[in-house]
Amino acid sequence: MKLIDLYVYEVTRRLPLKIREDIALELHSSIQDMLSEDSTEEEIKEQLTKLGDPAKLAHNFTGRPTFLIGPAFYEHYLSILKLSLIMTLAVVLVTQIIFSLTSISGEIDPGSLLLQTLFNVVGQSFMVGAQLFFWMTIVFAFIEKSGVIPDSSPQSGARSRWSPDDLTHVHTLPKKKRITKSKVIWNLIWTAVLAGLYFNASHLIAVFERVGIGFKSSIPVFNEEVLLYFWPFVILLIAIEAALAVYKWVLGQWTQHLALLNMARNGIFLAFFAAVASRPALFNPAFISYMQEQLGQSHAELIIGLQWLCLTSILTVILYTVINSYEGIKKARLNVTRLLTP
Amino acid sequence: MSDLFASLATELRRGTLTLAALSQLETPQYGYSLVQRLEKSGITIDQSTLYPLLRRLEKQKLVTSSWDTSESRPRKYYVLSSYGKQVYAQLKGEWLKTSFELQQLLEGERQNEAY
Structure with missing residues (x-):
């Protein structure tokens, strides 16, 4: 019993x-x-x-599936993972070299600098790689479980069942509607570069001084506290960007749904950018006084100048997001079947 | 060789289990009574397959279930729904057609061998 x-x-x-x-x-x-x-x-x-x-x-x-990522997405998962790992390595390498060049101060000998750089590259690659692996897997598992993207051949997009017609669509997709893998890769590289710039702003976006054979960043342009205050949003933006890239990669073409998501992403980015750019304490006070000395302007004049700069950049971003969103919609509207008939 | 045969035979039988179960559910049956009925007609079914199968059929709305608590031990009875009856009739027709075709195919083979 x-x-x-x-x-x-x-x-x-x-x-x-x-x-x-x-x-x-x-x-x-x-x-x-x-x-x-x-x-x-x-x-x-x-x-x-x-x-x-x-x-x-x-x-x-x-009767639940015992896999995280099924056959429909496994190939995509592998290729995106491989590519992004390689890219990560490249970005880490470049940023670390820049970082090392900017942190040279006379006393360090080249050998130990090289060793230090190598050490940093390996360490950072491992950290970023682990993060990447983790998030990619989560994104793909989510796609698998939620069925956001229908289980079908990747080229056919929203089609639920494969038909031989899809074969012709692939090749006759108008160039503008197509999303090439290289475009997605560029997207990802840009995201990585911008994120790298953002988080290393105090070292990379700064007034440089000449020291010996290299340069040394001495006065950061931006107030690091303000930038770090926004870090959760930056992480969120990166996650959104990565998810959108995966979605684009799998779809391979612009669709209405994608255009809407693209618009939403632009909106979120705009809100973030405006929030950061309109912070009064955005600029490093030391940088402001440095500029005062260089330009010989009064503090008030300089502040107004910087405010204009921020306003202009916000307007530029608004213009960019509107154009980008509109293009997305336009590309999604391009009719495939009309182009097929001679 | 025998392993391969076993796995092929299981594969061959798998699809027929649903039909076999449906055929016995025109009158209400509980899990074990269904096992016995199937075994009596020579169909062996893994019990670890049958109980989940009954649940799946219920989820697919082919059968309905009800608990009978009047006896000493509560039992869950399953019976074909009207939708289940329709599907069963279709499946049965499909099976008869397939087995007829297959029989012809297999017997044709035997005749060929005779020549």
């Missing part, structure tokens, strides 16, 4: 709460049906052996 309870428990603990009780009850009565009124432990064991491994039985009940 106790064996049966244990067996039923072993099965049901692997099931969703909702159906647990019902299956437990049914399984209990089914097992007892198989046994005679007073069966020995041997008989019970024999019957339980017939039912087999509780884990397997539970799996049969849920």
